[in-house]
Amino acid sequence: MSNDLFEGVDYYQLDDLLTTEHKLIRDAVRQFVKQEVSPIIEEHAQKCETPKHLIPGLAEIGAFGPTIPVEYGGGGLDNISYGLIMQEIERGDSGLRSLVSVQGSLVMYPIYTFGSEEQRKKYLPQLGSGKMIGCFGLTEPDHGSNPSGMITNFKDKGDHYLLNGAKLWISNSPFADIAVVWAKDEAGDIRGLIVERGMEGFTTPETHGKWSLRASATGELVFDNVKVPKENLLPNAKGLKGPLSCLSTARYGISWGVIGAAMDCYDTALRYAKERIQFGKPIGQFQLQQKKLAEMVTEITKAQLLAWRLGVLKDEGKATPAQISMAKRNNVEMALNIARESRQILGGMGITGEYSIMRHMMNLESVITYEGTHDIHLLITGMDITGLEAFK
Ligand SMILES: Cc1cc2nc3c(=O)[nH]c(=O)nc-3n(C[C@H](O)[C@H](O)[C@H](O)COP(=O)(O)OP(=O)(O)OC[C@H]3O[C@@H](n4cnc5c(N)ncnc54)[C@H](O)[C@@H]3O)c2cc1C
Numbered sequence: 001m002s003n004d005l006f007e008g009v010d011y012y013q014l015d016d017l018l019t020t021e022h023k024l025i026r027d028a029v030r031q032f033v034k035q036e037v038s039p040i041i042e043e044h045a046q047k048c049e050t051p052k053h054l055i056p057g058l059a060e061i062g063a064f065g066p067t068i069p070v071e072y073g074g075g076g077l078d079n080i081s082y083g084l085i086m087q088e089i090e091r092g093d094s095g096l097r098s099l100v101s102v103q104g105s106l107v108m109y110p111i112y113t114f115g116s117e118e119q120r121k122k123y124l125p126q127l128g129s130g131k132m133i134g135c136f137g138l139t140e141p142d143h144g145s146n147p148s149g150m151i152t153n154f155k156d157k158g159d160h161y162l163l164n165g166a167k168l169w170i171s172n173s174p175f176a177d178i179a180v181v182w183a184k185d186e187a188g189d190i191r192g193l194i195v196e197r198g199m200e201g202f203t204t205p206e207t208h209g210k211w212s213l214r215a216s217a218t219g220e221l222v223f224d225n226v227k228v229p230k231e232n233l234l235p236n237a238k239g240l241k242g243p244l245s246c247l248s249t250a251r252y253g254i255s256w257g258v259i260g261a262a263m264d265c266y267d268t269a270l271r272y273a274k275e276r277i278q279f280g281k282p283i284g285q286f287q288l289q290q291k292k293l294a295e296m297v298t299e300i301t302k303a304q305l306l307a308w309r310l311g312v313l314k315d316e317g318k319a320t321p322a323q324i325s326m327a328k329r330n331n332v333e334m335a336l337n338i339a340r341e342s343r344q345i346l347g348g349m350g351i352t353g354e355y356s357i358m359r360h361m362m363n364l365e366s367v368i369t370y371e372g373t374h375d376i377h378l379l380i381t382g383m384d385i386t387g388l389e390a391f392k
Pocket residue numbers: 102135136137138139143144145146168169170171172213218366369370371372373374375376390391392
């Protein structure tokens with residue numbers, strides 16, 4: 001992995017759809033991943049360690065909050081740029097892309113969209129520069145696909161709120177400085193609160209033993225009578241649409257990100273198939289291997305078109321949550337299938353850490369589940385086209 005030979009995949013001249021700025025941004029992030037991520041990521045994943053030393057560099061390349069305005073510490077970029085940044089980072093590792101997605105789409109986005117001016121000024125520049133890391137607490141032990149059933153709640157105690165409950169499966173939680181936490185108020189409405197590390201009664205135990213996203217720390221958020229200052233309530237979010245709009249932003253990024261993981265697997269498998277000799281020929285000369293590779297590049301191309309069109313719709317303010325669900329679902333499945341096929345092309349070598357494929361494959365098993373499972377996104381499409389809800 002230290003010798004990263006990756007070349008982008010562009011079978012349909014999709015670069016022609018990008019501006020010069022898009023390509024500059026993409027190439028800068030690609031360079032960062034080659035120089036800083038590829039040489040170290042396998043070892044971090046093997047040891048289950050988040051490469052936190054990369055955080056300042058990620059901030060420098062504009063990975064945190066690319067679409068947040070510059071005056072608040074974001075990149076002020078469009079959604080195609082945001083997608084390309086996610087693609088290149090996930091080409092390195094889905095765990096690293098998770099860290100970045102959470103920071104930008106699930107922490108900076110809600111503070112920017114639903115926060116007060118004081119909250120924006122206090123937190124966003126710190127988050128954009130990576131001096132502060134955030135996490136997003138929606139999922140609970142008993143409420144995953146159905147977050148509206150959450151039991152985490154807070155009560156108005158006059159000069160503060162008293163927060164109780166627990167969140168599970170929270171990316172970045174073990175080392176995050178702040179958490180955007182979704183909890184019910186006394187009326188039963190879902191609201192967002194900014195909880196800071198160090199508040200009494202707030203703990204973040206790490207979840208161990210993961211075979212997936214090993215370079216991304218995951219943990220719990222436990223609130224035991226935590227006194228949260230009243231100014232930490234996000235004033236402009238009420239109801240499930242608050243967290244769901246954050247998830248739409250992150251899912252859009254995932255639909256691009258996983259193309260990066262797929263391209264990395266395809267690129268590795270293609271190179272290997274041309275070099276590996278069996279029965280006196282490169283294995284890439286056998287029809288069975290060509291079928292795999294030809295189908296991979298076809299699926300990557302379709303996913304690229306889907307993501308690009310979604311980005312254009314998003315920039316025009318026209319992308320619907322159901323369209324985002326379709327792209328997330330299709331592209332994650334595409335990437336996972338390509339990882340599995342690529343792994344086979346490498347034979348035994350495919351299971352080792354010499355190559356990135358097995359790590360991508362294991363990572364994608366989380367990506368297909370988080371931010372709405374594969375099933376739930378299908379049900380969202382089903383509901384959108386029939387008008388009938390099949391969740392309950
Ligand atoms: C590594 C990792 C990181 C994560 N990071 C975060 C984070 O930062 N913040 C956060 O809030 N959450 C996070 N999550 C949680 C993630 O979003 C949830 O795991 C996901 O929403 C699914 O919830 P669940 O695991 O409780 O599964 P469940 O909801 O229990 O689902 C189990 C199975 O049942 C199926 N199912 C559920 N309901 C239906 C239905 N109505 N019809 C048909 N099938 C159904 C699901 O598709 C799934 O296959 C993370 C998860 C992982 C694994």
